[in-house]
Amino acid sequence: MTTIHLTLAPLLILAAVLLSTEITAQPAAPAPGPAGPINITAILEKGGQFTTFIHLLNTTQVGNQINIQANSSSEGMTVFAPTDNAFQNLKPGTLNKLSYDDQVKLILYHVSPKFYTLDDLLSVSNPVRTQASGRDGAVYGLNFTSQGNQVNVSTGVVETRVSNELRKERPLAVYVVDMVLLPEEMFGENKVSPAAPGPKSNSPDVSDDSDKAGAPSDKSGSGEMKAGIGFALGLIFFFLKLVV
Numbered sequence: 001m002t003t004i005h006l007t008l009a010p011l012l013i014l015a016a017v018l019l020s021t022e023i024t025a026q027p028a029a030p031a032p033g034p035a036g037p038i039n040i041t042a043i044l045e046k047g048g049q050f051t052t053f054i055h056l057l058n059t060t061q062v063g064n065q066i067n068i069q070a071n072s073s074s075e076g077m078t079v080f081a082p083t084d085n086a087f088q089n090l091k092p093g094t095l096n097k098l099s100y101d102d103q104v105k106l107i108l109y110h111v112s113p114k115f116y117t118l119d120d121l122l123s124v125s126n127p128v129r130t131q132a133s134g135r136d137g138a139v140y141g142l143n144f145t146s147q148g149n150q151v152n153v154s155t156g157v158v159e160t161r162v163s164n165e166l167r168k169e170r171p172l173a174v175y176v177v178d179m180v181l182l183p184e185e186m187f188g189e190n191k192v193s194p195a196a197p198g199p200k201s202n203s204p205d206v207s208d209d210s211d212k213a214g215a216p217s218d219k220s221g222s223g224e225m226k227a228g229i230g231f232a233l234g235l236i237f238f239f240l241k242l243v244v
Contacts (some may be wrong), residue, residue, distance in 0.1 A: 038070045038172050044081060047166050047176070052087040053110075060100075062107045065131075066172075069113070076115025076171035080142075080153065080162065082180045090180055102186060108132040109140050109155075109183045115170055121153075121162065122146045132183060140183045153177065156184030 040063050044050040057063030070077045087095075098106065108131035116124065127141025134140070143154045144162075151162040160179035167174040 038067055040066045040070070040079060040172070040174070043167050043172075043174055047081070049083045049085070050081055052084050053081055053107075056095075056103065056107050060104045060107050062104065062111065062131075066111060070172040073113070073171065075113060076173070078112040078114060078116045078173045078175070080110045080112075080175050080177045080181060081166065082110070082177050086178055086180050105132045105140070105183070105186065106180075109142075110177075110181055112142070115173055117168065117173065118151055118162070118165065118175075121151045122149070134185055138185075140185055142181065153181065155181050157182040157187045 040057065041054055044054050044057075054063075057066070066077060066079065095103065111131040112128055113131055114129075116128075121128075121144045123146075124144055126143040128144060129139045129141055132140040143156075145152045145154065152159055153162055158179050158181065160177050160181075162175045162177060164176040165173070166176060
């Protein structure tokens with residue numbers, strides 16, 4: 001009996017080792033997959049108060065440009081997103097008066113082609129370049145100032161604070177602003193669009209008509225001359241009859 005026990009002992013030990021190995025060996029957790037591509041619209045939709053900005057990003061195609069550059073650029077990008085209230089506080093007709101090209105410039109003015117944290121913006125060198133530029137190629141810039149840990153952004157026309165972070169991870173930072181950033185190059189005091197000249201009228205000028213009315217007609221002059229000659233000939237024939 002003792003011999004049987006001694007024979008089974010190694011087998012029991014081996015079985016216990018195998019059992020404990022199965023219990024303790026847990027399947028390895030799957031490695032996290034690569035992050036999905038950045039989508040500025042999805043980020044703003046999650047924020048819940050950017051309907052107008054999303055609409056303009058789509059109609060101007062700037063949203064697609066942000067997605068492409070953020071997913072491929074080594075410099076990253078920064079977007080300053082105005083809330084719906086910010087757009088509602090604009091003067092009535094401000095957006096409707098802009099041409100399509102100017103709407104594109106306005107939205108590009110809210111995008112910087114470099115990734116900035118809030119700490120970066122506290123000490124950044126001004127002006128910070130944006131994606132917007134004029135016809136002469138001059139880049140529109142933003143100016144940042146700090147009050148303690150608060151960051152303010154100025155365009156020369158409006159100034160507002162940079163508030164919540166919708167996204168702060170590289171390569172795309174998205175910050176909320178309480179006012180639409182209006183570039184001075186487009187909305188400054190002296191930037192008033194001249195009135196477009198009206199279409200040229202096809203009707204003759206009034207002055208031409210008055211000149212024609214005041215000038216004697218060639219036909220009326222020749223008629224008066226013929227009448228005078230006829231009267232003179234009639235008098236000659238009359239006197240000839242008297243003499244004869």
